[in-house]
Amino acid sequence: MINTTEKFSDAKIIKINDISKKMDIRIKRIARKKGYTIGRMYIDGVYFCDTLEDQDRGLRSSMTSAELAFRKVKGSTAIPTGRYEVTMNVTSPRFGGRSYYKQLCNGKLPRLLHVPNFEGVLIHVGNTQKDTEGCILVGRNTVVGMVTDSKETFSKLIKLHLLPAKEKGESIYITIE
Numbered sequence: 001m002i003n004t005t006e007k008f009s010d011a012k013i014i015k016i017n018d019i020s021k022k023m024d025i026r027i028k029r030i031a032r033k034k035g036y037t038i039g040r041m042y043i044d045g046v047y048f049c050d051t052l053e054d055q056d057r058g059l060r061s062s063m064t065s066a067e068l069a070f071r072k073v074k075g076s077t078a079i080p081t082g083r084y085e086v087t088m089n090v091t092s093p094r095f096g097g098r099s100y101y102k103q104l105c106n107g108k109l110p111r112l113l114h115v116p117n118f119e120g121v122l123i124h125v126g127n128t129q130k131d132t133e134g135c136i137l138v139g140r141n142t143v144v145g146m147v148t149d150s151k152e153t154f155s156k157l158i159k160l161h162l163l164p165a166k167e168k169g170e171s172i173y174i175t176i177e
Helices: 004-019 065-071 099-105 150-167
Strands: 022-033 036-043 046-053 082-087 136-139 171-176
Touching: 022 150, 046 150, 099 150, 136 150, 150 171
Parallel strands: 022 171
Antiparallel strands: 022 036, 036 046, 046 136, 082 171
8 A cells, every 4th residue: 555645745845845946146245445345256155256346334134224224325335245035037227228138138137136225236247336336246356446257257147057047947046245
């Protein structure tokens, strides 16, 4: 006689494991300078590239909205440290129509969700702090205060990691530390 309870339990465990698949991106900020922040991006624990953000002003996702607003300088502040879900399902109003992004990802750039006191935080192409406006730029930190090879790096991020994760139905999360 077959024990159907065991079979049903096994099936549930497999289904739960399938649902929990996720990609973990981590940005470890390594250089907090006046005007900009350099970090290292890791995907599922493996170094992928360098990052450039606005100045880190000590914001944490655990702070109150009032504390965040007091410290934030609009357009010149790195997002709070914390863990955020990333979606690839929203067309960027700012970048979505540009041919590079349309061809690469149909204008749907990686967007961080529920970042306290920030809206429209993306991962995108750029080279200097002036290109960030609260977003995360990817590339190689070969010049002080900048990232280079940003288009090539972003293209690899999308093609090799983010789109395949999306196609597999994986959740994508980013931790900023």
